[in-house]
Amino acid sequence: MDRYDITIIGGGPTGLFAAFYAGLRGMKTKIIDALPQLGGQLIALYPEKYIYDVAGFPKVLAKDLAQNLIDQALQYNPTVHLGAKITDMRILENQLEDEGKPSQYFELDTEDGSTHQSYSILLTIGIGAFAPRKLKLEDAERFEGKGVEYFVKDKTKFGNKRLLIVGGGDSAVDWGLHLHDVAQSITLIHRRDRFRAHEDSVKKLFDSPVDIKIPYEVKAIEGNDHVEKVAIFNNQSKDREEIPVDYILLNLGFIANIGKIKEWGLNIVKGDIEVTSKMETNVTGIYAAGDIVTYPGKLKLIATGFGEAATAVNNAKTHIDPSAKAFPGHSSDMEAPPGSK
Ligand SMILES: Cc1cc2nc3c(=O)[nH]c(=O)nc-3n(C[C@H](O)[C@H](O)[C@H](O)COP(=O)(O)OP(=O)(O)OC[C@H]3O[C@@H](n4cnc5c(N)ncnc54)[C@H](O)[C@@H]3O)c2cc1C
Structure with a gap:
């Protein structure tokens, strides 16, 4: 089974931007979402509404913002697995002789019966897997x-x-x-x-x-x-x-539920996952960002989710490779992504 550096659970705006950053950091990346399409709330709940508070866009339709995020995220060719709700997680000892990789990895199960392995997890599950009331x-x-x-x-x-x-x-x-x-x-x-x-x-x-x-x-x-x-x-x-x-x-309205993720041993405060300023949860190797997280002063906005995504991924990079720096450098000093048009 292919083992990934980072598995991003939730392909909403935060997860998509995280996937871009993970690609930029050269991480082998997978995105998993319960919905049949990427975009999270932007596509599922309000594709035709204008958003006025995303930096750099005086106004943007939710579906257009989602498409731009998808295009940006897919430039590094992450694996995308859709229509699969994550349920269980196990922490296993790393038996592979992967130089420099963490001594433990995660195994994830989805409701569609598939299993996924990863050295780190980023939870960008928003309000949870949601179903209309x-x-x-x-x-x-x-x-x-x-x-x-x-x-x-x-x-x-x-x-x-x-x-x-x-x-x-x-x-x-x-x-x-x-x-x-x-x-x-x-x-x-x-x-x-x-x-x-x-x-x-x-x-x-x-x-x-x-x-x-x-x-x-x-x-x-x-x-x-x-x-x-x-x-x-x-x-x-x-x-x-x-x-x-x-x-x-x-x-x-919607009934949103983080489901079995509640049983993973994460610190959950009033339904949200508690994170540090590095967007680490209390379980080493599991990071979280976007609407699902809580910390003092947290605002549930697309704009804050973007910053948290960058922080989470760059810190996850140092978990996978302790010799790596958290600061990624400036993208403007780097080569264009392989899928860049
Ligand atoms: C009507 C409306 C208007 C809004 N307008 C604005 C606005 O103008 N400006 C603004 O900043 N914000 C706005 N928001 C809020 C904004 O949409 C959210 O802050 C943003 O979508 C959060 O992004 P996210 O990636 O953290 O989560 P989400 O967009 O919720 O994406 C999470 C993804 O995770 C998936 N998921 C959840 N659980 C699982 C699981 N167990 N397994 C697999 N996948 C899972 C879900 O299917 C979903 O696709 C609005 C929200 C609504 C409802």
């Missing part, structure tokens, strides 16, 4: 993929369609704002009489053509092979109405 309604499950959606991967799918958005947080409100130009009509329902979204976005929503109904809930979904109609009701007055729709976008 489902509507407690049998009909919703029956129509999944037939008009009931949890993610917007491509907003053209809703072009000229009648859409019902369900939810009262930032995602529901933002999708209302981003899709009303594309969809034929949008009704947005929320079960409470107040939204949990950014105040300014809620104000914009009320000024938009979106038909807002609060406090409303879904009662039933009807259709043959695809959603055709939805019954909604006011949970205070009990008034009920039926509206013809082509798609229902459920934005009810």
